Amino acid sequence: MKELPLKLTGTKITVIVIIAVLFFVPIMLSGPLQLRFVDILQMGMIWVIMASSYRLITMTGQLSLAHGAWMAIGGYVTAVLSTTSGGLVNYGWNWWATIPIAIIVTGICALPIGLICLRVKGLYFIFMTFGIALLAQAIITSWTSATGGTDGIASVPSPTLGSINFSGSEGSTAYFYLTFAFMLIALLVIWRVESTRLIQLTDQAIRQNDNLASSVGIRVAKYKVLNFTVSAMLAGLCGSLIAGYNNAVAPSSYLEGLLPIVYVIGGGREVLIGPVVGALAFSGLPELFGIPTGYEPIFFASILIIIITILPGGLASIPSILRRRFSKKEVIMPSQWV
Amino acid sequence: MNMAHASFYAMGAYLCIGLYAVARLNFFLALFIAVVVMAAGGLLIYWFLSGQSLAKTIGSRPLGILLTTRALSYVLIAALALGFTSVSEPAITLIYGQWQIADTNIAFDRLVFAGISVVLVAALFSFINYTKMGKSIKALMQNRDAAVIMGINPQRASAIAFIIGTIMAAVGGFLMAPIELADLATVDALQFKVMMVVIIGGIGSLNGTIAAAFILGFIESIAAAFWGTSWSTVVVLAFAITFFAIRPKGLFGYRYRTM
Numbered sequence: 001m002k003e004l005p006l007k008l009t010g011t012k013i014t015v016i017v018i019i020a021v022l023f024f025v026p027i028m029l030s031g032p033l034q035l036r037f038v039d040i041l042q043m044g045m046i047w048v049i050m051a052s053s054y055r056l057i058t059m060t061g062q063l064s065l066a067h068g069a070w071m072a073i074g075g076y077v078t079a080v081l082s083t084t085s086g087g088l089v090n091y092g093w094n095w096w097a098t099i100p101i102a103i104i105v106t107g108i109c110a111l112p113i114g115l116i117c118l119r120v121k122g123l124y125f126i127f128m129t130f131g132i133a134l135l136a137q138a139i140i141t142s143w144t145s146a147t148g149g150t151d152g153i154a155s156v157p158s159p160t161l162g163s164i165n166f167s168g169s170e171g172s173t174a175y176f177y178l179t180f181a182f183m184l185i186a187l188l189v190i191w192r193v194e195s196t197r198l199i200q201l202t203d204q205a206i207r208q209n210d211n212l213a214s215s216v217g218i219r220v221a222k223y224k225v226l227n228f229t230v231s232a233m234l235a236g237l238c239g240s241l242i243a244g245y246n247n248a249v250a251p252s253s254y255l256e257g258l259l260p261i262v263y264v265i266g267g268g269r270e271v272l273i274g275p276v277v278g279a280l281a282f283s284g285l286p287e288l289f290g291i292p293t294g295y296e297p298i299f300f301a302s303i304l305i306i307i308i309t310i311l312p313g314g315l316a317s318i319p320s321i322l323r324r325r326f327s328k329k330e331v332i333m334p335s336q337w338v
Numbered sequence: 339m340n341m342a343h344a345s346f347y348a349m350g351a352y353l354c355i356g357l358y359a360v361a362r363l364n365f366f367l368a369l370f371i372a373v374v375v376m377a378a379g380g381l382l383i384y385w386f387l388s389g390q391s392l393a394k395t396i397g398s399r400p401l402g403i404l405l406t407t408r409a410l411s412y413v414l415i416a417a418l419a420l421g422f423t424s425v426s427e428p429a430i431t432l433i434y435g436q437w438q439i440a441d442t443n444i445a446f447d448r449l450v451f452a453g454i455s456v457v458l459v460a461a462l463f464s465f466i467n468y469t470k471m472g473k474s475i476k477a478l479m480q481n482r483d484a485a486v487i488m489g490i491n492p493q494r495a496s497a498i499a500f501i502i503g504t505i506m507a508a509v510g511g512f513l514m515a516p517i518e519l520a521d522l523a524t525v526d527a528l529q530f531k532v533m534m535v536v537i538i539g540g541i542g543s544l545n546g547t548i549a550a551a552f553i554l555g556f557i558e559s560i561a562a563a564f565w566g567t568s569w570s571t572v573v574v575l576a577f578a579i580t581f582f583a584i585r586p587k588g589l590f591g592y593r594y595r596t597m
Contacts, residue, residue, distance in 0.1 A: 063405070116579075116583045117583075119583065119586075120582075120586055123404060124537075124582075124586065126404055127530075127533060127537070128579060128582065128583075130530055130533075131530055131534065131575055131578065131579045131582075132579070134526060134527055134530050134571075134575055135572065135575045135576060135579065138527070138568065138571040138572040138575055139572050141568050142566075142568035142569045142571070142572055258408060258409065258412060261405065296416075297412040297413060297415070297416035298412075298413050298416050298417070300409075300412070301409035301410065301412045301413045302413075304405065304406075304409045305406060305409055308405070308406065
């Protein structure tokens, strides 16, 4: 919104604080504390990309359970193309080169699926995407010649750039900043697209009532499919990043259908900062509180149920609620934030 | 739309393991206890789901129920996994022996299970079509407002329908426990197959559900015979998704309800 002066709003402060914290943490901490935080935040940033891309689908009012499938496709494309030795097929591509391929392949897969699934709405859409996620998992498990079945592919090399090896292991912070860079780029892309007045208003119209939107001439199908595909492509990027970080891919790491929903709804659906906050907070909390692996689903499910019942706007709505409680005069809330 | 249905099935299976195999109770006593427990649990869950707060977040109650039951399913499965970590395989066999027909062996316990399933489905069918409560549920399905006007209590009928569904899922799991390996990883796929069977059969039609169940079951078995079990899942999922894309109404659906 170019008309408003550049104010230092609360949201902008949050964004700057988060980015600064992420940037400085690996530098300022050291020792085992650094290892732990870098590890947590590393995955946290990848989840940020995932959650932000997931929010794109919710911007048109749909809830998809297939996000994990896109991450899996991206991850496996990277894995299959870049393993150099010990893998099943050794193409030995450069990791950097696999990223655009992964994104494009994911997009190619997502487009027809989006066209099919978006013919139905709401409940049935959720279910179709659930089926897609299961289908992806089944294909990955069965197609052992390409994907290694349930064992996955364990020999994905770390990316290199000249003499720098971006390994994710041994406490090296190189991959951390790599992910940080990708996260910033992804968020920037999403932000630029969202700031476009046309996209903003169209998505809002579709989200609120797509029949009505279509009756005033908006090509609803086109925007829904567009959002769906772009979101899937960004998720593919996530998958590639995870593959490079873990140096491996396996079916289980991607297909948690509920996770993006928790991050996005828990963080706040309306604003761009919502999924960022949600992803960082909710992925970091189980680690910080030492919740053992078996209990994680209970934790996430409880968060979801709590958010649904008490705080429908997610974490990002807390400042606005506080503002409304403590302000003395009538506060007129802007309809769209950053 | 209950996404926790398959987890009720799993609960039934684990109740069987827990009550019958571990605690060594009489089989029918264990079954009875399991039914009571699941009925109580189903009622609790139903009360939770029919609360008002679900409507606010997602914007519509069915979606809220879907998400909440999905979360619930996660919780239940995680709880079962944690509670039963030491049980890897049910070492129970109820009925020994096989029957040889032509070239193939058919295990007795699978026959008995099939027989019980037929009886249960027949019971459900007669309940829906011939008893007053069953017909109320059917009426509520066809036209909710008209049914309410006619004096049907929607909460009571919905609760009973939900509980019956829960009990049947649990009994299914309970009876299957001696036959097949209880495996929590397949719950998601099972859930999807269950929902697909209902949707392809057509929501609101019991006949459709039965027909769809048979069709999908055949496809899966035949695919497994040709290409192996893991590909059979792919085939049946792909078939279900394609069928739904082409004909969202299902086989015998009353009407396409947009939710």
